[in-house]
Amino acid sequence: MKPIVSIIMGSTSDLPILKKAADFLNQMEVPFEMNALSAHRTPLEVESFARGARDRGIKVIIAAAGMAAALPGVIAAMTPVPVIGIPINSTLSGMDALYSIVQMPPGISVATVGINAGMNAAITAVQILALSDEGLAKRYEQYRSTLSQKIVNANAELKELKYDFKVD
Numbered sequence: 264m265k266p267i268v269s270i271i272m273g274s275t276s277d278l279p280i281l282k283k284a285a286d287f288l289n290q291m292e293v294p295f296e297m298n299a300l301s302a303h304r305t306p307l308e309v310e311s312f313a314r315g316a317r318d319r320g321i322k323v324i325i326a327a328a329g330m331a332a333a334l335p336g337v338i339a340a341m342t343p344v345p346v347i348g349i350p351i352n353s354t355l356s357g358m359d360a361l362y363s364i365v366q367m368p369p370g371i372s373v374a375t376v377g378i379n380a381g382m383n384a385a386i387t388a389v390q391i392l393a394l395s396d397e398g399l400a401k402r403y404e405q406y407r408s409t410l411s412q413k414i415v416n417a418n419a420e421l422k423e424l425k426y427d428f429k430v431d
Contacts, residue, residue: 266296268388269321271312271338273328275299277351283381284325284349284388291389291402302333309334313341323388326373327381329353332360335373345391347384348373 268288272281281297288295300309316324316338324342327349328334335348350360357378365375376383393400422431 264294265320266294267320267322267392268293268295268385269312269316269324270295270297271324271326271334272297272299273301273332273334273351276353277327277329280349280351280379280381281325281327284385287382287385288388291385291399291406293389293392293399300334302328302337303331306337309337310341313338316342316344323347323391325349325381325384325388327351327384328364329357329360332363335364335375336367336371339367339373340371346373347387348375349381349384350375350378352378 270281270284270288272278285295285297298312300312302309313324321344324338324344324346326335326338326346329351330353332348332350335346339346348364350357350364353360361375361378364373367373374387376387389399389403393403
């Protein structure tokens with residue numbers, strides 16, 4: 264089995280955020296790989312990865328980085344494969360990374376999710392892939408159908424909470 268999604272993190276300290284992405288891809292039965300690459304500390308490796316991604320069968324790249332957060336944009340500059348950027352909250356509440364990833368110049372696009380939003384990055388990747396994979400589309404729709412039930416269950420639990428001045 265070959266990976267079709269590549270999860271790239273600027274540092275293994277980002278793993279707790281990217282674990283959410285990996286868990287969701289695994290749940291959706293999407294083959295993926297995970298690597299640590301740094302736009303600043305391993306630029307040659309980043310270039311080799313990005314330029315070879317499509318030829319290796321990668322369909323979507325999820326790239327996470329904090330601070331200067333150049334990794335998603337640098338990868339996007341060197342591959343036609345869609346890149347989903349995750350800004351990591353490492354300094355300035357993650358706003359520095361968010362601005363760096365979301366403010367790409369025209370022609371070099373990075374789809375950007377919220378700060379530390381690894382799960383949403385994986386969901387976006389699945390949505391892209393599901394456009395041409397009927398089995399994945401069905402698994403994703405089944406997942407989506409569980410979301411409303413979680414809120415219904417939570418609301419029922421809230422009704423059971425008792426307070427002296429809570430009106431039901």
